[in-house]
Amino acid sequence: xxxxxxxxxxxxxxxxxxxxxxxxxxxxxxxxxxxxxxxxxxxxxxxxxxxxxxxxxxxxxxxxxxxxxxxxxxxxxxxxxxxxxxxxxxxxxxxxxxxxxxxxxxxxxxxxxxxxxxxxxxxxxxxxxxxxxxxxxxxxxxxxxxxxxxxxxxxxxxxxxxxxxxxxxxxxxxxxxxxxxxxxxxxxxxxxxxxxxxxxxxxxxxxxxxxxxxxxxxxxxxxxxxxxxxxxxxxxxxxxxxxxxxxxxxxxxxxxxxxxxxxxxxxxxxxxxxxxxxxxxxxxxxxxxxxxxxxxxxxxxxxxxxxxxxxxxxxxxxxxxxxxxxxxxxxxxxxxxxxxxxxxxxxxxxxxxxxxxxxxxxxxxxxxxxxxxxxxxxxxxxxxxxxxxxxxxxxxxxxxxxxxxxxxxxxxxxxxxxxxxxx
Numbered sequence: 001x002x003x004x005x006x007x008x009x010x011x012x013x014x015x016x017x018x019x020x021x022x023x024x025x026x027x028x029x030x031x032x033x034x035x036x037x038x039x040x041x042x043x044x045x046x047x048x049x050x051x052x053x054x055x056x057x058x059x060x061x062x063x064x065x066x067x068x069x070x071x072x073x074x075x076x077x078x079x080x081x082x083x084x085x086x087x088x089x090x091x092x093x094x095x096x097x098x099x100x101x102x103x104x105x106x107x108x109x110x111x112x113x114x115x116x117x118x119x120x121x122x123x124x125x126x127x128x129x130x131x132x133x134x135x136x137x138x139x140x141x142x143x144x145x146x147x148x149x150x151x152x153x154x155x156x157x158x159x160x161x162x163x164x165x166x167x168x169x170x171x172x173x174x175x176x177x178x179x180x181x182x183x184x185x186x187x188x189x190x191x192x193x194x195x196x197x198x199x200x201x202x203x204x205x206x207x208x209x210x211x212x213x214x215x216x217x218x219x220x221x222x223x224x225x226x227x228x229x230x231x232x233x234x235x236x237x238x239x240x241x242x243x244x245x246x247x248x249x250x251x252x253x254x255x256x257x258x259x260x261x262x263x264x265x266x267x268x269x270x271x272x273x274x275x276x277x278x279x280x281x282x283x284x285x286x287x288x289x290x291x292x293x294x295x296x297x298x299x300x301x302x303x304x305x306x307x308x309x310x311x312x313x314x315x316x317x318x319x320x321x322x323x324x325x326x327x328x329x330x331x332x333x334x335x336x337x338x339x340x341x342x343x344x345x346x347x348x349x350x351x352x353x354x355x356x357x358x359x360x361x362x363x364x365x366x367x368x369x370x371x372x373x374x375x376x377x378x379x380x381x382x383x384x385x386x387x388x389x390x391x392x393x394x395x396x397x398x399x400x401x402x403x404x405x406x407x408x409x410x411x412x413x414x415x416x417x418x419x420x421x422x423x
Contacts, residue, residue: 016170037139070156076121077161080113121154173406181402227256257366263317311371318367328355
């Protein structure tokens, strides 16, 4: 509590927090402005019958549920960033620019990601609106009206991307994550109200069990998010002139969940892909498009099949993303260059193998944890039979991860100012 109050005692830090809160309020105002031509009854029916779009609503910051002008959220920017990270594998020069050229290389990387975001937002906007129009959610507006909506929601996505970057500049959490965080938190009051409206005394033990399990799951998310495997590292002593350097012992931290929520995003994108293919087929044959769409919807609306497929995809993508973002060979080389070594292990290939083996073991636990967490809402609904009760899920992982990151950033800035006061 003292640390929280100290935030508002430091003028510079107080100003940063208030500006960030103001930007998040602007985002929530934009998320409340709908595009024209919406059929609210059809919209509610569509979201109730489609689990995937409920997940996408999380990443849009809650803007998709009412088809606001920022309905795409920062999804296109996240997709563009993922594409750029995948391209670092194909193009070594891009990888060198991102990892070795420091701030200038990362700025170049981000510029390219922004440029890719525009066509992605246009394509996603067209796909979403075309799908919604085919389901009767959007009333016919004509070609010009349809095109205007695509341009408006594309501009809304770019505006959110800019707001996210403004938030990131204040060094209190990641702007993209905070926008998603704000959307999830803004939806909590509605979820609580719905739970109370559907409350029945006969299932009182179920509600108590839900509260207890929720606390356990939140504690588990914090534990795994903060969990890391520490590999001991020692540095050889070196004599330079009349002084001796090195000889210290430290450790190499390997996080249990290195991939974060990226595997879940990958899995959702892949599960949505067949529906977009079905919409694309409407250009050639409307009957074929309807048949394919009905088959895909029937397949994915089966909770057991959907949950099993979702779990497997999350586990696979966790390994995949960890493999492309964490290079044991590069870590081994950097240790060797700085005179570091793992006690009892020879530098070079042997060190690489030890690090790779450790990463595979920790990733297995992290992948299984992410997979279970992703399908936990479905498991809860199957067991309890109450649609409003959902334990775990992507939203909880994002909220806990962002809250921990914000807490660390604020504590870091408070610590710096305490030292400044002492000096």
